[in-house]
Amino acid sequence: MLYLNNLAKRYGKFYAVNGLSLHVPKGDLFGFVGPNGAGKTTTIRMMCGLLKPDFGDIIVGGNRYSTDKNAVKRCMGYVPDFFGVYDNLKVYEYMEFYGSIYGIDDASVKRMTSDLLELVNLSNLEEQYVDTLSRGMKQRLCVARALLHNPELLVMDEPSSGLDPRARVEMKQVLLNLNSMGKTIVISSHILSDIAEMCTSVGIMNRGKLVTAGRMEDILSLGINNHHLIIDIKSDMETAIQKVREIPDIGIDSVMEGQIVIACSGEDEQINRIMIELMTGGVLVGGFRKEEQNLETLFMKLTGDDINVNQGMPMGPVKGGMNR
Numbered sequence: 001m002l003y004l005n006n007l008a009k010r011y012g013k014f015y016a017v018n019g020l021s022l023h024v025p026k027g028d029l030f031g032f033v034g035p036n037g038a039g040k041t042t043t044i045r046m047m048c049g050l051l052k053p054d055f056g057d058i059i060v061g062g063n064r065y066s067t068d069k070n071a072v073k074r075c076m077g078y079v080p081d082f083f084g085v086y087d088n089l090k091v092y093e094y095m096e097f098y099g100s101i102y103g104i105d106d107a108s109v110k111r112m113t114s115d116l117l118e119l120v121n122l123s124n125l126e127e128q129y130v131d132t133l134s135r136g137m138k139q140r141l142c143v144a145r146a147l148l149h150n151p152e153l154l155v156m157d158e159p160s161s162g163l164d165p166r167a168r169v170e171m172k173q174v175l176l177n178l179n180s181m182g183k184t185i186v187i188s189s190h191i192l193s194d195i196a197e198m199c200t201s202v203g204i205m206n207r208g209k210l211v212t213a214g215r216m217e218d219i220l221s222l223g224i225n226n227h228h229l230i231i232d233i234k235s236d237m238e239t240a241i242q243k244v245r246e247i248p249d250i251g252i253d254s255v256m257e258g259q260i261v262i263a264c265s266g267e268d269e270q271i272n273r274i275m276i277e278l279m280t281g282g283v284l285v286g287g288f289r290k291e292e293q294n295l296e297t298l299f300m301k302l303t304g305d306d307i308n309v310n311q312g313m314p315m316g317p318v319k320g321g322m323n324r
């Protein structure tokens with residue numbers, strides 16, 4: 001459905017997006033995450049034809065940005081990260097306004113509006129002034145207008161930002177519903193728990209580059225050792241570290257004062273084996289706990305400061321294909 005091919009955007013010497021390649025298959029609900037300034041909005045704006053790439057290409061539904069920019073735009077519905085100000089505009093006028101941008105006549109917009117409003121849980125609000133809607137309602141109205149030209153792909157930049165928990169849940173339900181109806185959706189967000197819960201695939205971006213991307217379950221189980229075992233050590237740390245190093249199939253993730261964090265598969269038998277090795281080796285263990293890797297721990301690990309120095313020319317395609 002969506003291919004980004006070695007995409008780059010430069011501001012002066014600074015690469016906001018640097019050699020980004022990605023495939024989002026049809027029917028996916030793809031979550032785009034990354035720290036502030038990672039380049040998500042820049043990527044999304046290029047995807048939607050609002051920002052011209054300096055390098056690379058975008059292919060949506062078989063249409064190439066480089067040869068037919070308008071065809072790419074027709075395949076996309078875009079929900080920006082700000083709503084804008086609409087003084088004295090009623091909901092139906094707002095829909096007509098955006099309908100006219102897509103070249104849809106008022107009568108057709110009117111016909112579609114009630115269905116679209118129902119789809120985003122704003123039924124019968126045609127006569128309400130846009131400015132009087134709550135933030136969550138405005139965001140959902142934005143989704144409704146992005147669907148006016150029935151795009152195959154809906155691209156949303158932080159649709160849940162600034163929403164209260166109820167409004168967030170409502171937005172999530174709208175997105176899941178649209179996805180179950182067959183819409184391919186790309187959404188950026190800082191709310192990692194929401195992304196982990198609803199998205200079928202995810203991409204983690206840092207400093208203009210895609211660090212990793214793939215099916216959610218594959219990303220969450222990256223590597224075999226996707227659990228952390230945090231062990232309190234009550235005896236000599238050097239001896240304990242040495243004993244841990246002698247145990248096969250595990251690795252030391254980090255060492256803190258009085259604690260060793262081990263990356264392991266997290267299976268009970270393996271944890272038993274680790275404990276026996278330590279205790280028979282004369283290490284005094286004060287206690288331990290197991291933590292499963294989630295999107296947040298992975299995000300923290302993959303977006304640390306020491307990776308992906310954003311300099312120079314765009315690189316070749318990076319890891320990010322998700323062909324099923």
Ligand SMILES: Nc1ncnc2c1ncn2[C@@H]1O[C@H](COP(=O)(O)OP(=O)(O)OP(=O)(O)O)[C@@H](O)[C@H]1O
Pocket residue numbers: 011016034035036037038039040041042043
């Ligand atoms: N018009 C511009 N001129 C110069 N630099 C820009 C411009 N637009 C974006 N940038 C820079 O490009 C980088 C990427 O910005 P972008 O807005 O894409 O990040 P983001 O991942 O969307 O961040 P956030 O999570 O804060 O929304 C940032 O360092 C930003 O300062």
Ligand SMILES: [Mg+2]
Pocket residue numbers: 040041042081157
């Ligand atoms: Mg942004």
